[in-house]
Each structure stands twice: as C-alpha cells, then as structure tokens.
Amino acid sequence: MRLTAAELACERGGREVFAGISFAVEGGEALLVSGRNGAGKSSLLRVLAGLIRPAAGRLSLEGGDPELSIAEQAHYLGHQDAQKGALSVAENLRFWTGFFGRGGDTAGALAAVGLGGLAGLPAATLSAGQRRRLSIARLIAAPRPIWLLDEPTSTLDRGAQDRLAALMATHLAGGGLIVAASHGPIGLPAVKELRLDPSASSPLDETPLGLAGAAR
Amino acid sequence: MSPLAALLVRDLRIAVRAGGGALIGVLFFLVVVTLTPFAIGPDLVLLKRIGPAILWLAALLASLLALDRLFSGDHDDGSLDLILMGRAPLELTVAVKGLAHWLTTGLPLVICAPLIGLLLNLDPPAQVALMLTLLVGTPALTFIGLIGAAIAVTLRRGGLLLAVIVLPLTVPILIFGVAAANAAIVGPTPFGTPFTILCALTLASLVVGPFAAAAALRQEIE
Numbered sequence: 001m002r003l004t005a006a007e008l009a010c011e012r013g014g015r016e017v018f019a020g021i022s023f024a025v026e027g028g029e030a031l032l033v034s035g036r037n038g039a040g041k042s043s044l045l046r047v048l049a050g051l052i053r054p055a056a057g058r059l060s061l062e063g064g065d066p067e068l069s070i071a072e073q074a075h076y077l078g079h080q081d082a083q084k085g086a087l088s089v090a091e092n093l094r095f096w097t098g099f100f101g102r103g104g105d106t107a108g109a110l111a112a113v114g115l116g117g118l119a120g121l122p123a124a125t126l127s128a129g130q131r132r133r134l135s136i137a138r139l140i141a142a143p144r145p146i147w148l149l150d151e152p153t154s155t156l157d158r159g160a161q162d163r164l165a166a167l168m169a170t171h172l173a174g175g176g177l178i179v180a181a182s183h184g185p186i187g188l189p190a191v192k193e194l195r196l197d198p199s200a201s202s203p204l205d206e207t208p209l210g211l212a213g214a215a216r
Numbered sequence: 217m218s219p220l221a222a223l224l225v226r227d228l229r230i231a232v233r234a235g236g237g238a239l240i241g242v243l244f245f246l247v248v249v250t251l252t253p254f255a256i257g258p259d260l261v262l263l264k265r266i267g268p269a270i271l272w273l274a275a276l277l278a279s280l281l282a283l284d285r286l287f288s289g290d291h292d293d294g295s296l297d298l299i300l301m302g303r304a305p306l307e308l309t310v311a312v313k314g315l316a317h318w319l320t321t322g323l324p325l326v327i328c329a330p331l332i333g334l335l336l337n338l339d340p341p342a343q344v345a346l347m348l349t350l351l352v353g354t355p356a357l358t359f360i361g362l363i364g365a366a367i368a369v370t371l372r373r374g375g376l377l378l379a380v381i382v383l384p385l386t387v388p389i390l391i392f393g394v395a396a397a398n399a400a401i402v403g404p405t406p407f408g409t410p411f412t413i414l415c416a417l418t419l420a421s422l423v424v425g426p427f428a429a430a431a432a433l434r435q436e437i438e
Contacts, residue, residue: 051297051437071301080294086233087226098222099302 001027001063001145003048003070003177008057010043017043019056023194027063027145030168030178030188035196041181042079044196045148048179049076064145074146075100075139081131085124089115092123093137100142109141110134114163128155136164139171147171149180153187161187219304220312227316237282238320244281245325248274249332260337267336268346268397272390275325275350279357280382282321284375286313286365287433296369300437310433311426314362322354338401345400345407349414353393356418359425360385366432389417 002024009019017040025031033041046052048059050071061070083092093106110116113133118126126134132155139147147168153161165187168178172188180186231238252270253263290296299309329350330343338346364382368374395410 046297049297049301051300068303072303074301076297076301078294078297080292080297082294082298084226084230084293084295086230091226091229095222095226096298099219099299101219101303 001061001175001177003146003179004060004062005048006058006060008044008047008059009055010040010047010052011055012043012052016055018196021057021194021196023192025177025179025192027175027177028172030172030180030186030191032186032188032191032193033179033181033196034183034193039196041196042150045076045078045150045179045181048146049074049148051076061146070146073144074148075142075144076148076150077135077139077152078150081135083123083131083134085122087123088120089123089126089134090119092134093141096138097141100138100144104141104143106137106141109137112140112163112167113137114160129157129160132156133160136167140167145176147176147178147180149178149182149186151182152180153182153184219302220308223299223309223312224316227313228320231282231316231320237285238324241278241281241321242324242328245274245278245328246332248277250335253335263337264342264401267333267338267342268349268401269394270336271329271333271346271350272353272394272397275329275354276357276383276386276390278325279321279354280361280379282317283358283361283365283382284368284378286317286362287369287429288365288371288374291369291437296433296437300433306430306433307426310362310366310429311359311422314359314425314429317361318355318358322358325354326350342397342401346397349393349396349411352411352414352418353389356389356414356421357386359418359421360389362425362429363432366429366436369433369436389414389421392417 004024006022008021010017021044023031033044035041043052047054048070050069059070061073064073087095090106090110093110097104097106107119110119113136115130115133115137118130123131123134152164156164168188172178249271256262287296290299300306302309326347329347333343333346361382364378367381368378371377392410392414396407396414399405399410400407
C-alpha cells in the first residue's frame with residue numbers, strides 16, 4: 001500500500017494555505033507533518049480525508065481497495081471528538097464501529113485505551129483526555145488501513161501517550177500507514193517528516209508585528 | 217449492523233434521551249392546538265371549519281422546531297466529518313437522518329392529532345381523514361426541511377434562515393393537506409383529488425430532498 005501526493009495545494013477562504021506539497025508513504029510507514037501554527041497541518045489532513053478539495057495536485061493510493069476512495073479507507077482523528085454526550089461510552093463506540101462497517105470488538109478496544117471500566121457512563125461526563133481515548137478506540141474497533149491523526153497526543157497524559165504509541169506501532173506492523181500532524185514527537189521510533197514551511201507569500205508573514213517571523 | 221441501521225438507532229436514541237428534540241415538537245403542537253379554542257371562543261361551527269387548518273399549521277411549525285439541529289449538531293461535534301467519510305452514499309445517509317427525524321417528530325404528531333382534534337370539534341370520520349393527510353404530508357415537511365437544514369448547517373443561529381428557506385417550499389403541501397382534510401369534512405370536492413396530489417408531493421420530496429441536502433452538505437463542509 002502506498003499513498004502518494006503530488007504537488008498538492010490548498011486554499012481556504014481565497015488564501016493559499018500551502019502549495020507544491022509532494023510526499024509518498026508506504027504501508028508500515030508513518031509520516032509526521034510538522035510546521036508552526038497556521039502552516040496548514042490540519043488542512044493537509046483534511047485534504048487527505050477528502051473533507052477539503054485540493055486546489056491543485058493529486059492524491060493516489062496504490063494497493064488499497066480500488067472500489068473505495070481514499071477517505072473511505074481512512075480514519076480521521078480531528079480536534080473534535082465526534083461523540084454524543086447523551087449516549088454512553090459504549091454506545092458511542094458501537095455506533096462508529098457499526099457505521100464504519102465490519103463491527104469489531106468494542107469491549108476490547110475500550111480496554112486497549114484504558115476505558116474498560118467506564119463503558120456505561122454517559123460520554124458527557126468524560127474528561128477531555130478520556131474523550132480523546134474514546135476517539136482512539138474507534139480506530140482500533142473498526143479497522144481501516146490509513147490513520148490520519150491531527151495532534152493525536154494533545155490532552156493525553158503520559159501513560160495514554162505511551163499506549164497510543166504502542167497502538168500506532170501495532171497498526172504499522174500490520175501494514176497500515178499513518179499521517180500525523182504534531183508539534184512534537186509522537187512516540188514512534190522511526191518516522192518520515194514533512195515540514196510545512198510556508199514561503200514568504202504566507203499571509204501570516206506579512207503581519208506588521210513580525211510575530212510570525214519571531215516565532216520560527 | 218449496517219452503517220445506515222447504526223445511524224438510525226443512534227439518532228433515535230439521542231432524540232428520546234434528555235435534551236433530545238423528540239418531545240419538544242409534540243408539546244408545541246399540543247400547546248398551539250389547545251390554546252386555539254380559548255382564543256377563538258366557543259363557536260363550534262367555526263372551530264370545525266378551521267380545525268384542519270389549525271392542526272396543519274401547528275404540525276408545520278412543530279416539525280420546523282427540531283430541524284435546525286438535524287445536521288448542525290453533528291457538524292458542531294465533528295461527527296459530520298466522519299459521516300462524510302463513511303462508505304454509504306451520502307444521499308442515503310441523509311435520507312436515514314430524515315427518517316429518524318420524522319419518526320421522532322412527525323409520527324408523534326400524527327398519533328396525537330385525533331385526540332387533539334376533539335378540542336376543535338372534529339367528529340371521528342374527520343379525525344381519520346385528518347390523520348391520514350398528516351401521515352402522508354409530514355414526511356414531505358421533514359424531507360423538504362432536510363434541504364434547509366443542510367444549507368444552514370454551518371451557521372450558528374441557522375433556525376431563522378431555515379424557516380425562511382423551508383416555509384415557502386412547504387406551501388403546496390399545506391394547501392393540499394388542508395384541502396384534502398376539508399374535502400372529507402365539508403365537501404364538495406372529493407377527498408381523493410387533493411389527497412392524491414399530496415401523495416405525489418410527498419413522493420417527489422422524498423426523492424429531491426436527500427439529493428439536494430447531500431449536495432448542500434458537500435459544499436458547506438469545506
């Protein structure tokens with residue numbers, strides 16, 4: 001399996017976020033997308049997830065299911081948790097597992113993220129870190145080969161970060177591929193890195209205070 | 217469980233839990249219809265004459281109430297992104313959300329209508345006719361509403377815009393729904409003519425609604 005991006009460009013609200021992005025990720029590999037705030041990390045992941053149409057360039061996947069689009073073979077872990085507070089932890093997970101087809105082992109997935117004892121609790125009562133772990137459980141319960149992770153370690157404590165690293169390693173060992181956007185290391189030993197460094201044309205660089213330049 | 221069945225079960229569960237929209241519509245419907253005789257006074261002939269119109273108006277407004285949360289709830293918590301990444305065609309997904317919405321807001325109105333019809337001096341045959349028109353007409357209200365809900369999905373306060381978009385489109389359904397109910401009660405036109413047109417309007421909206429709403433969602437989500 002090989003995910004290739006060629007000369008991708010993205011525009012939001014008429015402004016160019018990034019352009020000319022090319023990379024290739026093989027099955028069993030992880031790509032870490034880094035860059036400062038506003039560099040387009042999240043936008044890149046949303047383009048890969050099929051939620052934003054790229055302004056230019058093309059994406060292709062070799063070795064996947066030819067009947068399905070890239071988005072239909074990918075999991076997207078965004079900033080939002082996609083959980084309903086009125087439903088219990090187990091009901092939320094069972095819904096997503098059922099919706100993504102091939103209903104998997106939800107109890108096992110909850111145990112794998114350390115939420116096994118909270119299955120009956122309404123999701124509204126979970127902390128931010130626990131909600132994130134519930135979202136991660138979705139990736140395990142409904143297997144899909146591509147994981148698109150946006151700041152996966154944010155709000156996770158040390159132990160949960162280690163557990164996520166172990167889950168990602170298992171996913172890679174099984175031939176899956178990961179594209180993760182993060183400021184720091186995500187706990188994987190060997191990753192490719194893609195640095196989104198906007199050129200001087202970035203609107204942020206033109207701020208009169210020069211803050212963007214100072215932060216780099 | 218198939219993806220669409222999972223979605224239906226989830227939406228039904230959320231609607232009937234605390235904070236869901238299922239009971240709000242019915243309560244609104246009951247309140248409006250109950251207040252009408254007090255406002256108009258004890259003129260039984262007049263009540264019988266305008267009863268179907270009152271019930272239909274109340275049903276129309278009640279079905280609008282929970283509509284603005286239909287997609288924006290899923291949009292706000294990120295669920296809509298994941299729903300768009302599902303393998304089921306978006307048109308079917310949207311239709312299932314519409315079905316869940318109708319089961320929790322439209323169907324209860326249909327069931328309540330005969331009981332509340334007593335307050336408006338409707339006799340049993342009139343109540344059956346009215347119930348039939350609501351049963352056939354309320355799905356059309358929901359599925360036309362899908363379009364407005366999809367267009368207003370990214371707006372913080374989309375409720376008003378939704379009403380402005382949806383209400384004009386529901387005028388034909390209101391006309392033929394009330395016409396069919398009145399035909400059964402006072403005549404002189406036969407019940408079948410307006411009722412068949414109402415059925416046709418509903419069938420058309422069942423087809424057009426999901427496609428238009430799915431197209432709007434694809435545009436809006438970016």
